[in-house]
Amino acid sequence: MSLARALVISAFKTRAWSVINMSSAGLRALQPCHETPLVSTLCYSSSSSQGQQISSSPSEHKIHLSDSCVKRLSEIMQKGEYLRIQVEGGGCSGFQYKFSVDTVRNEDDRVFEQNGVGVIIDEESLEFVKGATLDFSQELIRSSFQVLRNPQAEHGCSCGSSFSVKV
Template sequence: PGLACPAARPPQRAASNPPGPAESDPGEGRVFLSESCVRRLLEITEGSEFLRLQVEGGGCSGFQYKFSLDTVINPDDRQGQRGGARVVVDVDSLAFVKGSTVDFSQELIRSSFQVVSNPQAEKGCSCGTSFSVKL
């Protein structure tokens, strides 16, 4: 099954841009994309490029998000798209981010993709890239 990427649901903390229409039930295996995420991906990707979201061990809270642009789809990847923007998450990482919203935040000193409103995360660090899992 593919990875569904409907409109972003309202984040628990402020995102850089208001999210798209709310989705009442995030469902199993969905990752939501904010409008700002879709816009930025359309600006920076070409052809077969997509945003890859991975979860790795590390960071100050135990796990960390890793974003990269990629062109290779692996057998254990789940794909999704919204408005022409594509995101890919491997099955192992998807267990840690299902129901989350990916946002693009642009600030004076930093611009980055971020996972916001992750229902699988208990707490995170101030940089927004590290989190611990709800048990």
């Protein structure tokens, strides 16, 4: 047996054992998350002299944040920073989610704040994700923010970053 093949087999056995030998704490992390309500706030822009009152909208017009999402955002965000969610054309299913850190709140942005962290999304993108849940997922090969249970999506690709819209 070649040295390279022996190393691959050894690495595979080690990885398989670490997956099988997962602690009970790791299994608890796979349990469904509990969501807490968000508060939507009014945005002011430097280009307008006064803000417009945004009426309270039903829960399906909001973005829900999982506990793991709120925890991760509080760990990585600085004061005045928000996680921006955008929906763009592209991906293998027609539309894709784009996440970025932003400090600017535009006039057409909706701000969702919870436990000191904020998520902003423009009105156009909100139409594609209203009622969805934003989660932070940690796996063996990656950690990422993901949109889960999107009632506006018909189906998505396996990577979780692209989706098609219900017609």
